[in-house]
Amino acid sequence: MLSNLLHLQNQLDPTTSLLSDSGTTTSATPSALLTTTSAAPLLFFTIAAVLSYISTARKPQSPPPSPSTAAQYSVAAFRALSTERIWAMDPHTRDVQWRSLYGLSFPVFNTVVEKLKPYIAQSNLSLPSDYAVAMVLSRLSGGISAKTVAKRYSLEPYLVSKITNMVTRLLSTKLYPEFIKIPAGRRRLQETTAAFAEIASLPNICGAIDNTHIRLHSLPSNLPNPNIFINSNGYKSIQLQVVADHKKIFWDVCVKAPGAVDDVAHFRDSLLYNRLISGDIVWEKVVNVKGHAVRPYVVGDWCYPLLSFLLTPFSWNQTGNPAQNAFDEGLMKARKMVVDGIGLLKGRWRILQDMNVGLNHAPQTIVACCVLHNLCQIAREPEPELWKEPEERGVVPRVLESEKSFYYFGESFRQVLADDLYQRLSSR
Template identity: 70%
Template sequence: MDQSSFLLMLSNLLHLQNHLDPTSSLFSDTTPSSGSPTSILSSCSAAPLLFFTIASVLSYVASSRPSSSSSSSSASPSDHPLSSFRALSTELIWSMDPPVRDAQWRSSYGLSYPVFTTVVDKLKPHIALSNLSLPSDYAVAMVLSRLSHGLSANTLARRHNLDPYLVSKITNMVTRLLATKLYPEFIKIPVSRRRLLDTTQAFDQLTSLPNLCGAIDTTAIKLRRLPSDLTDASSYQSRHGFPAIQLQVVADHKKIFWDVCVKAPGSVDDATHFRDCILYSRLMSGDVVWDKVVNVRGHSVRPYIVGDWCFPLLSFLLTPFSGDGRGNPAHNAFDAALMKGRSVVVEAIGLLKGRWKILQNLNVGLNHASQTIVACCVLHNLCQIAREPEPSLWKEPEESGSPPRVLESERSLYYYGENLRQTLADDLHQRLSSR
C-alpha cells in the first residue's frame, strides 16, 4: 500500500468513527477531568477501539513495506544473502560432515572452510579499520566468490542487492589487503637453511639436478577491456592476440610461489619483464644469500632456478641448450631434466588460473589489476600449503620466442652460467650412462 492510499483509508476510518460515535471525536479538545483508565475505557463506545486497532495494524504494515519509488541502487543491503551466509557459517557449519562442508565452501568460495576462516582471521583487523558496513567474513566471502567464479561487479551486486560501486570498493579493499598484508607471510624466497634443503632435495629427486631451488615462468593475464582513454593501448596487446598484463612467478617443488612480479603490459617479452623485476636486481647484486653450496666436478654450484629459452642464461638462471632436442646426448639429457623442473611452475600457473577463474578474463579496472593478480597468488599459496584438492589445470597457450640477447652488464654471469650448465649436463649424462 502506498502512502496516498493509506492516508485515504485513514480519513475514511475517521469519518466512520465520528459517524458511529460523534460524542467521542478524536479531535475533541475535551477530555475527562478525572477517572481511572478503566472508567475512561468503559465510558467510550467500541468505535474508537476498533479504529485504533485497525489504524495501528495499517500503520505497521505501511511502515514495514519498502516504498516502491525507491531505487534499487540506493536501497540498503538485502538481509536475505547475508542471512543465508550467516545460517551456513554459524548455524549449520558444525552440524555438517567436514568433507561435505568443505566441498560446499570450495564450490562457493574456492577454498575449504578452515582455509576460509584463516583468511578472515588474518584480514579482519585490517577490514575493521575501514568502517565497512558489512561483516568482515561476509565481505571476504563475496570477494572470494568473485575471484573463484570470475564474476563481474554487476553480477555480484545483483546477487547481494548491493550497489556495483560498493562491490568494486570491497573487492579492491580485500585484494589490496591480500596483496600487501598477507604477501610477506605467504610468498617468501627460500633462504632459510631447512626450507632451502627441502626444496633442493625435492627437485633433485624430480630432475636429478643438484641444488635446483625453483622454476620461473611468465603468463599473460587476459584483460576483459582497457580504459577508453589509454594512450598506449597497443602495448598491452600480447603475442597471443588479446590485451593482457604479464605475471611472472617462481615456484618450488610443491607448486608454491616464492616470488611474484606483475609489472609489464602484454607486449613485453619474458626477458625484459624479468630484468625489470626486483628479484633480478637482488640476484644480480648478490642480495639474496643462499647458504648452500655443492661440489660438482670441482665446480662450486650455488642454488639456481630454471626457465625456458625465453629467459637469459645466467649463473643463477639456467635455460635449455636448445628448444628442439637436436643437441648431443648430454645436452638433451640436461634439457629433459630441466623441463621436468620447469613443469612445476607450468602446473602452478595452471592451478592458479583453474582455481581463481577471474584470471582467465580479468574484469577489474586496469589500476587494480596488479593487486588482484597478486591477491590470487597469495590465495593459491594458502591452498597449496593447506593441501587443498587441486582443480583442473588451465591450459596455457603454446610458448614461442627466441633466446634473448646478452646484455653487457650480464656478460660475466652469462659465461659462468654457460660453464655451469655444461658441467651439470656432463655430470648428469655420466650418471645416467653408468646406471
C-alpha cells in the same frame, strides 16, 4: 455461434423424465418438458462455449516466482550457513560446498578471515568481515563481474568494487610477506633443492620461473597507447611472472609489464633479477660437482637469458649431444612445477582468465590470487583441473654487457651439470 447452438439444440431428442428437487424421477408435463428441453441444452452449450473460449484464449502462466536471489546471499543466509548449519555437516561435504562457493575449504576460508579481520575492522565497513571476504572470494573464484555480484548480493556495484579493491589490496600487501617468501632459510632451502633433485636428477635447483599473460576484459578509453597491452597472441593482457618451488608454491611474484613486452624484458625489470644481479640474494648452500662450486639456481625456458643463477635448456628441440639432451629433459621436468602452478592458479581463481576489474586494480588482484593460491597449496587443498595455455616459443634473448660474466659462468657450470648427469645415468 448462437445460431449454431440453436440449430444443435433443435436436433436433440426430448427427454421424458426430469429430476425433482428431492432427487426422484418425475414425469414432465408437455409444457414443462417443452420449457426444459428448450432452455437447458442452450444454457449448457452456451456455458461450455464460453469456458472453451476462455481456456483457449488464456495465456500460459509463468511458474511461481522462486525465492529472491538476494535472500540466498544475504547476511542472514550466510550467517546461518557459516555458524549454524556448517557444524552439523560432514566435514567433507561442508568443504566441497565451501569450495564451490568461495574457491577454498571452510578452515582455509577462516584463516583468511582471521588474518584480514583486524584490517577490515579499521575501514568501518558496514558489512561483517567474513561476509565481505566471502563476497570477494566468490568473485575471484567465479570470475564474475561487480555488476553480477551486486545483483546477487543486493548491493550497489560501486560498493562491490570498493570491497573487492579493499580485500585484494589487503591480501597483496598484508599477507604477501607471510605467504610469498624466497626460500632463504636453511631448512626450507634444503627441502626444496632435495625435492627438485628427485624430480629432475639435477642438484641445487631452488625454483622454476615462468611468465603468463592475464587477459584483460577491457581497457580505459582514455589510454594514450592501448596497443602496448596487445600481446603476441592478439588479445589485451598484462604479464605475471612467478617462481615456484617443488610444491607449486610461488616464492616470487612480479606484475609490472603490459602484454606487448616480452618475457625477458619483464624479468630484467623485476626486483628479483636486480637483487640477484647486485648480489643482494646469495644462497649459501654450495654443491661440489666435478670440482665446481654450484650454488642454488632457478631454471627457466629458452625465453630467459642463461645466467649463473638462471639456467636454461641447451636447445628447445633436443638437438644437442646426449649429455645436453639429458640435461634439457631434467630441466624441463623441474620447470613443469611452475607451469602446473600457473595452471592451478588460473583454474582455481577464474577471474584471472578474464580480468574484469579496473586496470589500476588489476595488479593487486593478480597478486592477491597468488597469495590465495599459496594458502591453498600449503593447506593441501584438492587441485582443480589445470588451466591449459598455448605453448609459446620465443627467441633466445641476447646477453647484455652487464650480464656477460654471469652468462659465461652459467654456460660453464651448465655443461658440467650436463656431463655429470649423463655420466650418472650411463652408469646405472
